[in-house]
Amino acid sequence: xxxxxxxxxxxxxxxxxxxxxxxxxxxxxxxxxxxxxxxxxxxxxxxxxxxxxxxxxxxxxxxxxxxxxxxxxxxxxxxxxxxxxxxxxxxxxxxxxxxxxxxxxxxxxxxxxxxxxxxxxxxxxxxxxxxxxxxxxxxxxxxxxxxxxxxxxxxxxxxxxxxxxxxxxxxxxxxxxxxxxxxxxxxxxxxxxxxxxxxxxxxxxxxxxxxxxxxxxxxxxxxxxxxxxxxxxxxxxxxxxxxxxxxxxxxxxxxxxxxxxxxxxxxxxxxxxxxxxxxxxxxxxxxxxxxxxxxxxxxxxxxxxxxxxxxxxxxxxxxxxxxxxxxxxxxxxxxxxxxxxxxxxxxx
Numbered sequence: 001x002x003x004x005x006x007x008x009x010x011x012x013x014x015x016x017x018x019x020x021x022x023x024x025x026x027x028x029x030x031x032x033x034x035x036x037x038x039x040x041x042x043x044x045x046x047x048x049x050x051x052x053x054x055x056x057x058x059x060x061x062x063x064x065x066x067x068x069x070x071x072x073x074x075x076x077x078x079x080x081x082x083x084x085x086x087x088x089x090x091x092x093x094x095x096x097x098x099x100x101x102x103x104x105x106x107x108x109x110x111x112x113x114x115x116x117x118x119x120x121x122x123x124x125x126x127x128x129x130x131x132x133x134x135x136x137x138x139x140x141x142x143x144x145x146x147x148x149x150x151x152x153x154x155x156x157x158x159x160x161x162x163x164x165x166x167x168x169x170x171x172x173x174x175x176x177x178x179x180x181x182x183x184x185x186x187x188x189x190x191x192x193x194x195x196x197x198x199x200x201x202x203x204x205x206x207x208x209x210x211x212x213x214x215x216x217x218x219x220x221x222x223x224x225x226x227x228x229x230x231x232x233x234x235x236x237x238x239x240x241x242x243x244x245x246x247x248x249x250x251x252x253x254x255x256x257x258x259x260x261x262x263x264x265x266x267x268x269x270x271x272x273x274x275x276x277x278x279x280x281x282x283x284x285x286x287x288x289x290x291x292x293x294x295x296x297x298x299x300x301x302x303x304x305x306x307x308x309x310x311x312x313x314x315x316x317x318x319x320x321x322x323x324x325x326x327x328x329x330x331x332x333x334x335x336x337x338x339x340x341x342x343x344x345x346x347x348x
Contacts, residue, residue, distance in 0.1 A: 106125075110123055
C-alpha cells in the first residue's frame, strides 16, 4: 500500500461525502401525506350545526335564527269550510303606481281552514319577472338585486296569474296600499277582489311587537330570509301569519279573514282647530295637504263611534260638529279609489 494510494483513497471518500450531502440538498422533499378528512357531523353529534344551535338556545344570553324554509304543502284535513287566499308581493321600479312599473310579481295560493286559521293542502306558487320597458333605477337595483339583464325580454304568465286569482276569497299583501294599485294597473281582474293588508289590519304593537316590518316579524319568530325578492317575501309573510297573535287567541290569517268582513272608515277631523294638531298627531291622524284636513283610518262601526266620541271631547270641546267619512269594504279598501261618502253628526 503506498502513501499516494492512501491519500487518493482519503480524498475520494471526502468528495463522495460532499457529493452525497449536495445531492440531499438538491433532492425535492416528498410531500407530507394529507391528514384524513374529518367525518361529516351528524344531527346527533355535539358538533353538528343543529346541536350547536340547540345548545345556544338553552342559554339565556343567546337567540338563534334559522333560515326560513318555504312550506309547499300543509298536512291535515280542514275541520271547517276553507277560504281560498292569495298572498301577493311585488317588486317595482319605484313608489308611484302612475308612472313606475312592476318588475317582479309573486303569488302563493293556499286553502285556509276558517275554523282554525291554519293552511291546509298544497301551496300553489307563481313568481315571474317582467321587463318594465325602462332601466331599473339604482335604488331599486340595490334593494332587490334585480338588474336590467335579468329583466330583458321577460314577461309575466298572465294566464297563470289569472288562474291563481280565480275565485279567491281574499288577497293579502303586507302593504296593500302600495301593491294593490300596481297590480290593478296590470291585472284588471284584481279590481273586483277582496284585499287585506297584513301591515295595517293587524295591531302589531298590541301583539307585542315594536315594528310591523316583515323581516323584523320573521326574526322575532326565529327566522331569517333573503328579503326584497317577491316570492321569498310571500313565504315569509305566510309563516308570520300562521303564528298566533298574543292576546287575540287567533293567528294572523284568521284575524285578516274576520276583519275583511267588516267595513272600514277614513274619518276626517273636519274643521279641527290648529291647537288640536298635536293631539291629533299623537292619536295617529295624518295631514292631508290637498284637502287641508287631519284624517285617520278605523276598522268597524264600533271603532268609528268610539273615535267620534273622543274627537268631541278632546278636539271639539263638547261642541257640535259634522265630520266627513268614507266607508270602504274589502273590495275597495287600499285601491286608491274613493269610498262611499257619509257624515257623522256630533251633537253639542
